[in-house]
Amino acid sequence: MARQHSRGFCDERFDAVAEAFDANFAERGEVGAALCIWWGDEVVVDLVGGTRDLARRLPWQHDTLVDVYSVSKPVVALLALRLIDAGRIELDAPVASIWPDFGAQGKGTVTVRHALCHLAGVPAIEEPLSNDDLASFSTMCTALAATRPWAGAGERLIYHTNTYGHLVGGLIMAATGATPGEQLAAMVGPLDGSFYFGVPASELPRCADVHFELDVVPDASALAHLSGDEAMVARSYFNPPGYSSIGIVNTTPWRTAQVPSTNGHADARGVASLYRALLEPGRIISGELLDEASAVQSSGHCPVLGEDAVFGLGFTPTSRRRSFGPSTTSFGHFGTGGAVGFCDPENRIALGYVMNHVIPRWQSSRNRAIIDALSSSLATLNRT
Numbered sequence: 074m075a076r077q078h079s080r081g082f083c084d085e086r087f088d089a090v091a092e093a094f095d096a097n098f099a100e101r102g103e104v105g106a107a108l109c110i111w112w113g114d115e116v117v118v119d120l121v122g123g124t125r126d127l128a129r130r131l132p133w134q135h136d137t138l139v140d141v142y143s144v145s146k147p148v149v150a151l152l153a154l155r156l157i158d159a160g161r162i163e164l165d166a167p168v169a170s171i172w173p174d175f176g177a178q179g180k181g182t183v184t185v186r187h188a189l190c191h192l193a194g195v196p197a198i199e200e201p202l203s204n205d206d207l208a209s210f211s212t213m214c215t216a217l218a219a220t221r222p223w224a225g226a227g228e229r230l231i232y233h234t235n236t237y238g239h240l241v242g243g244l245i246m247a248a249t250g251a252t253p254g255e256q257l258a259a260m261v262g263p264l265d266g267s268f269y270f271g272v273p274a275s276e277l278p279r280c281a282d283v284h285f286e287l288d289v290v291p292d293a294s295a296l297a298h299l300s301g302d303e304a305m306v307a308r309s310y311f312n313p314p315g316y317s318s319i320g321i322v323n324t325t326p327w328r329t330a331q332v333p334s335t336n337g338h339a340d341a342r343g344v345a346s347l348y349r350a351l352l353e354p355g356r357i358i359s360g361e362l363l364d365e366a367s368a369v370q371s372s373g374h375c376p377v378l379g380e381d382a383v384f385g386l387g388f389t390p391t392s393r394r395r396s397f398g399p400s401t402t403s404f405g406h407f408g409t410g411g412a413v414g415f416c417d418p419e420n421r422i423a424l425g426y427v428m429n430h431v432i433p434r435w436q437s438s439r440n441r442a443i444i445d446a447l448s449s450s451l452a453t454l455n456r457t
Contacts, residue, residue, distance in 0.1 A: 142408030145337030150387020238334030266342025344425025
């Protein structure tokens with residue numbers, strides 16, 4: 074098929090997906106994006122389109138890196154799951170048995186499982202922090218370990234929108250002595266594409282600028298007057314002020330920092346190839362542990378998301394609200410603005426979609442069109 078807005082390759086059996094990707098630019102305001110899909114052992118879609126700079130002049134390339142936001146969460150979770158597989162940590166052991174400082178303020182009963190499925194009760198940090206603090210992975214982990222919990226261990230599902238990376242990442246560093254970024258490099262090194270926690274200086278020219286129109290951040294004095302869940306939610310997003318990337322997303326300090334819940338930078342091939350590897354039991358983690366990680370581990374109303382939610386161990390199992398296609402076995406994670414990575418073991422699909430125009434919140438008309446077109450293509454293939 075002729076494409077006006079995208080470049081790359083698409084197997085004709087998945088033309089509907091290419092049409093949806095193209096229509097995102099023509100009809101849905103897409104600025105820059107890339108899409109990679111594996112079907113079994115084949116790459117059947119590998120498309121890029123649009124621009125990667127704020128001036129909208131530089132074309133998106135296949136190796137363009139962009140902040141994929143919460144698509145990062147299952148990736149940092151995988152680093153911890155690999156340690157569980159290796160017997161270096163236990164899923165139901167207290168976090169404090171590995172990271173003693175985390176036991177402060179009554180957090181000694183928080184387990185690794187609680188940490189991985191948003192039941193740890195530390196979605197925000199009380200101590201006022203700066204963006205200079207955010208640039209230091211160890212400073213952020215120390216502040217999180219010292220904070221008072223907002224809920225008891227296992228008591229309440231609260232999405233750890235930004236602290237997740239310092240919680241799971243701090244656990245990883247305590248267990249291995251290595252940062253999540255170092256551990257990630259070892260995990261994805263043999264795979265196609267790129268995924269970073271902390272973009273190396275040599276790779277910064279590959280980064281796409283993010284078009285993020287929300288740039289008003291409440292100051293510390295405003296946060297100080299809040300209480301209860303209102304204070305917790307505000308601090309989860311804005312303590313430090315740039316914790317959600319707002320106002321600093323296109324800066325070198327943000328791109329090179331390690332905020333493994335929120336600032337993983339990847340290309341579409343990197344996201345897709347990681348999920349493709351998960352289709353091979355034992356390649357990244359064991360099949361038994363992956364089955365547990367992709368199953369529901371926590372559920373309920375979440376005050377941060379403002380709705381009911383379900384989580385596995387880092388992954389989001391497919392659901393009516395956040396669907397990864399027709400299969401009930403699919404799992405993955407959306408990111409702020411619409412980026413998504415997932416795999417569908419039943420249909421042997423692995424997908425990575427990345428973009429640079431942030432629109433609220435995770436599921437968007439753009440990624441929905443792509444996933445729906447993929448579902449339609451699979452339905453047609455399954456009938457033949």
